[in-house]
Amino acid sequence: MGADGSGERMQVVVVPLPAQGHLNEMLQFSRVIAGRGASVSFVTTSTHIHQARRRVEGWDLHKFDIRFEELPMPHLTDGEIDAQSTHLFPFHLIPLFEAVEDQLASHVDQLLSTICSENNSKVVIVYDSCMGWIQTVATKYSVPAYVFRPTGSYFNLWIKRVCDKAWPHINISLKRCFPERLINYLRRQRALSAPAKGCIMNTFSALESEFTHQGKEELVYDGKPVWTVGPLLPQAFFNDEWRLPLKADTECLRWLDTQAEGSVLYVSFGSLSSLSATQIRELADGLERSGQPFLWVLRISDGAHFSTEVQFGSACKFLQQGYERRLEGRGFIARNWVPQLEILFHKSTGGFLTHCGWNSTLESISAGVGMLAWPLHTDQFANSALITRELKAGVEVKEWGSAEENEVVSAEEIEKAVKRLMGSEEGMQVRKRAQELRGEARKAVGGEGSSWNDMDSLLQHFSQSFPD
Structure with a gap:
């Protein structure tokens, strides 16, 4: 039986931002939904697929139905590391994020077209919140799309209130945290994500329920459903x-x-x-x-x-x-x-x-x-x-x-x-x-825990998003 509750397998296309923390979270998410019966296509550049596979901890990739779909590395005119730099933000990665958006959209379009034709419309796409341009491709093929936020509820609430000039609790400027070039990139991605059906978060109720609830009230998540499904770690690490x-x-x-x-x-x-x-x-x-x-x-x-x-x-x-x-x-x-x-x-x-x-x-x-x-x-x-x-x-x-x-x-x-x-x-x-x-x-990730139940709810929402 597939993850959608029918005899057909659900194909979930997962698209992370090509940066280690983002790759790791979405690969761990892929493991969990593959363990619940979904077939997963993990889509990113060939270089970053190699990186994610080499660094994964605590589980055997071959035991899960996860297919790695390689995109070409975009051409970069910038992005070299300056080991002598005094800047703490990795500025050299911003050109990569921009180049992926500018140069790989056609490749993702072609890939999604092929996946849809092979899976009789039983396709869902989950993309990193820093990759909002994926939503445009998903909309073209009428594929239900969900945003995966690789950050916590507290941060999402903080950045909303900082932008509204209404958060006095952390005396750190937005400029110190984010270079202006990245802020402009992220604002564009958020705007592109507007049609998404909901938001998936790697956190859990006992950790951040108060802030997740406040975020919903303040429309941090645009009034869309929110599923907290973390911590996305191999279950073995909770075993003595x-x-x-x-x-x-x-x-x-x-x-x-x-x-x-x-x-x-x-x-x-x-x-x-x-x-x-x-x-x-x-x-x-x-x-x-x-x-x-x-x-x-x-x-x-x-x-x-x-x-x-x-x-x-x-x-x-x-x-x-x-x-x-x-x-x-x-x-x-x-x-x-x-x-x-x-x-x-x-x-x-x-x-x-x-x-x-x-x-x-x-x-x-x-x-x-x-x-x-x-x-x-x-x-x-x-x-x-x-x-x-x-x-x-x-x-x-x-x-x-x-x-x-x-x-x-x-x-x-x-x-x-x-x-x-x-x-x-x-x-x-x-x-x-x-x-x-x-x-x-x-407790959260165990049977009938808050994250376990939210994952069940998410997979059910996936299945209800398919056209009749």
């Missing part, structure tokens, strides 16, 4: 025995095995941002002074053309000579892609110094790991406020000001913040709260 079948044989995990339970601070700023040379040195000094064991992923941002794993080590050149040797045994610096979920769920991991990207936020909550919040751009300042002020599952590295420029965080501030999370009574309460939220996340 996950380490046995899933654990990768990587050096960083073997190092974690040698550390005391709950003692290690995991440090990572995600796949889309690089720190300046000055900030890297301050962070290195602060971690050393804290006396805390740490596992630090030190890398530069993914490039527009490809992931930059071969360049990971280039950021390490900014460290003081002899730093790694001096901290051998207490500090581990990873130069390659690491299995973040396995690190967060490892018994030795006791805290997460994070940029507060939405994937990292949900993964840390799902693992029950308290966070040290260091937002850099986009939704991350709102996520930081959610984590520290609303959920009480983390503490801020510092109090973020309203300056347009991104200030350097000093070694002294970093040392103090690490000790606050890892060695104080406040930090103990934060970690206890994180464990409580882990339990709520597990």
Whole structure:
């Protein structure tokens, strides 16, 4: 029986933004709906399909009905990484997003035409909210289309109120979070998304129900239905025995095995941002002074053309000579892609110094790991406020000001913040709260949990959207 409740299989076309966090969320979404009986076509550039497949954690791609449909990489006249840049936002990715829209619409049109002819109109399309131009193609073929928002309810409410000049709680300007060029791009995508039938979100009721409800009331979602179906993680990571079948044989995990339970601070700023040379040195000094064991992923941002794993080590050149040797045994610096979920769920991991990207936020909550919040751009300042002020599952590295420029965080501030999370009574309460939220996340995705039921409701809505 198909996911639409009939004998016919439902074909769901999933189109993510070609950036790691977005690819990951929508690939995990594809896994869940494929597990419920849908046949999935995952559509993005050949380069980013390779990236998503290589980095997926916790499940075997071959066990799910997910077909990867490759689009050509667009031609880019811009988009090179400047490893010396002091800007925290990955400006080099904006030309990629624009080029995908400008150059690949005809390819998506042709692909969707073929899929529709092969599936007798039992086709639904789910596209990233940053890819609103997909809606135009879907409308041409009368395919029911849904928007997938890879951000949380709190952020969506925040950005609406900031634009309406009605949110005093986060003293950070929109300009600091989003370059004007990206704002213009996103506004165009939102306008194009108007005909969508509803909104899918990677969050869960116990985490953000208050803010999801407020967003509905304030028409953040344009009066459309909203389904909260997260956290979109493999179910095995909520199983106490996950380490046995899933654990990768990587050096960083073997190092974690040698550390005391709950003692290690995991440090990572995600796949889309690089720190300046000055900030890297301050962070290195602060971690050393804290006396805390740490596992630090030190890398530069993914490039527009490809992931930059071969360049990971280039950021390490900014460290003081002899730093790694001096901290051998207490500090581990990873130069390659690491299995973040396995690190967060490892018994030795006791805290997460994070940029507060939405994937990292949900993964840390799902693992029950308290966070040290260091937002850099986009939704991350709102996520930081959610984590520290609303959920009480983390503490801020510092109090973020309203300056347009991104200030350097000093070694002294970093040392103090690490000790606050890892060695104080406040930090103990934060970690206890994180464990409580882990339990709520597990309930949400379990049978008859809030996210489980919303996924059922979503698939039913899919089936009701087909023409008679």
